């Protein structure tokens with residue numbers, strides 16, 4: 001059974017960010033991810049994680065705007081400088097938080113120039129931060145209209161083309177089911193490239209045990225493949241976060 005992390009940008013939002021760590025640990029999570037940890041002082045986040053005994057396993061590179069702002073710039077030709085500056089900032093924050101994975105968001109863009117920019121920026125970043133694990137994540141076009149990366153074939157081609165050991169795939173089962181219609185087949189196609197997994201129910205993006213996806217079977221499949229990475233709950237809780245954690249309790253019971 002994989003190790004589970006809580007996405008503190010979407011879970012436990014009923015309490016202040018620095019209080020979410022202890023509550024997540026108490027609930028059984030062993031790690032957390034924070035999409036845009038740029039509004040709170042990094043040493044405060046780090047202290048809260050250490051006090052709760054949790055790893056901060058993933059952050060996104062800026063922009064620090066979750067509420068409808070741009071979704072990254074890595075594939076936006078005219079914003080290459082901005083991407084690189086923001087990446088430097090995420091490296092500084094990741095160092096304080098001791099975070100292993102940094103998700104580099106492509107942003108809204110299209111066409112050949114966007115592809116070349118994405119490849120150039122990602123190659124640059126892999127060399128700039130050889131110690132970091134960098135990820136790219138296909139997002140579906142309904143939730144993220146115009147986002148450059150919403151195709152798994154394209155993600156595989158880009159990762160193969162750059163061929164850097166520190167660049168891999170972030171598999172979000174909600175987006176993957178939306179994009180491919182078959183999460184299990186998608187996982188089997190991309191498994192060797194996957195560095196980090198996020199889960200939610202589909203459709204609806206609520207608790208993993210809502211909707212149509214069979215998570216006990218998916219977790220068993222991850223074990224069969226020897227997946228050793230994290231699985232992060234990244235969803236919108238239906239009520240309070242704690243009331244919707246049966247999926248985690250059941251998974252942890254299978255593990256023990």
Ligand SMILES: O=C(O)[C@@H](O)C(=O)CO
Pocket residue numbers: 035060071103137139172175198234
């Ligand atoms: O799935 C998502 O939306 C996230 O993992 C993300 O990185 C920001 O959009």
Ligand SMILES: [Mg+2]
Pocket residue numbers: 137172198234
């Ligand atoms: Mg995701």
